[in-house]
Amino acid sequence: MTENETGAMQRYGAARSAGDDSQQPGFVLLYAEGFAKLPTAWPITQHKSVIGRDPDAEIHLPVEAVSRRHAKLTWEKGRLSIRDLNSTNGVLVDGRQVQACVLEHNSEVRIGDAILKYVDHDCEKYGRHRVDGTIIDSASSPPPSGFLVGGYQIYAIARELEQISKTNLSVMLLGESGTGKEVVAREIHRMSERSGPFVGVNCAAIPKNLLESELFGYKRGAFSGADRDKLGIIRSAHEGTLLLDEIGDMPLDAQVKLLRVLQSKEVYPVGSTKPETVDLRVICATHRNLRQMQDDGEFRQDVFARLNEYQLPLPPLRDRKEDVYMLLQAFLKRHERPDLAVNFHFMTGLLQYDWPYNVRELEACVKRCVALCDKSLLEEEDLPAAIREAMEGYGMRVEGTETDEQSKGVAGAPPSEAQLRSLLQQHDGNVAAVGRELGKARMQIHRWLKRYDISPEDFRES
Secondary structure (H helix, E strand, O other): OOOOOOOOOOOOOOOOOOOOOOOOOEEEEEEEOOHHHOOOEEEOOOOOEEEEOOOOOOEEOOOOOOOOOOEEEEEEOOEEEEEEOOOOOOEEEOOEEEOEEEOOOOOEEEEOOEEEEEEOOOHHHHOOEOOOOOEOOOOOOOOOOOOOOOOHHHHHHHHHHHHHOOOOOOEEEEOOOOOOHHHHHHHHHHHHOOOOOEEEEEOOOOOHHHHHHHHHOEOOOOOOOOOOOEOOHHHHOOOEEEEEEOHHHOOHHHHHHHHHHHHHOEEOOEOOOOOEEOOEEEEEEEOOOHHHHHHOOOOOHHHHHHHOOEEEEOOOHHHOHHHHHHHHHHHHHHOOOOOOEEOHHHHHHHHHOOOOOHHHHHHHHHHHHHHHOOOOEEOHHHOOHHHHHHOOOOOOEOOOOHHHHHHOOOOOOOOOHHHHHHHHHHOOOOHHHHHHHHOOOHHHHHHHHHHHOOOHHHHOOO
């Protein structure tokens, strides 16, 4: 370059190298009988592709009930559309039969007796993990944690934990109830090799008038009934790890005292005039929007800054349904029924359901099945009522072509944020009920909620 030439400015988010597969879209297998003989993922190019049982199809799917040329994929204005090619059994998207439809990230697509999901990135990485947990990429080693069950997304989280566990960074775990925040916190503590105990406290479970004395302890005579010193939860975690679960429910006055712990590692028990030092690693967890709470004056910015040295979001189960089958097998083993098999209809119900209470709800479902099933095969009649209700209308046809309407912003136009909040309030946070009222699949409602950063949990009765 000569002195008169100006070079290109370096751009944030510049294109990655040609060998990077992080932007690769495609389909990920959620379940099919005989899954071990199938690919785990099918990357999609920008060219038109045919899905079918025909070996010459670009996406070859040798599965029962799949037509030779079943469906066609087309890129339109950067978005992927799927169109039924007059197949025998049709194309289902998010549980509804469609003639044509624009796919969105995490759209669930059923082709014959194969259930897939569309991802707009990382397809190759998903493809390294089979639905039963087998790692099929010899270059990938097992995750460092045996307690975290899942495929690519959980594998990536486990790798992050391996990196941060040996540091003293405060970690903020974000995720809905039941996504495994406490499991992850315990894993951070285990891998940290800190000599002290792991101590967890749910800030929402302690009455506000007792929270300060429970957290920070108290001195004898500090108040009526304080007939002896109490150590307090924070000091009981000395040289270990403290999990502050549901940190968004901590009152402001308790946050002030917590700030001193975070800044100087000192605790002032109630009734004491002298600080007591404490050495601990702090992890907090919440499903609430702490940034919005700061704007509303409900959470201190300085406390947030101290707690938010490393932020780790945990995905809801509805966004990682490729893990449902392996979680099912893990829970059957945990509850001493690894012999129980499942049929396709049972798995269809598990994959169609949104799991509003996430992995915790799936385990409860498995425990119920184990307790009530006196046979060797789990079938659709063994599904809980909530899942059978979610299956109502499954496979119903959506009339018309959605691709043109969506591209024009008609059929795909979302309700306003205020409308969604009003409907959630009306239906106590029941996303399925909101979907029925709007005539939309539950997955679409979840996408809109994510767009507006609305949590349905905020509208559910505790």
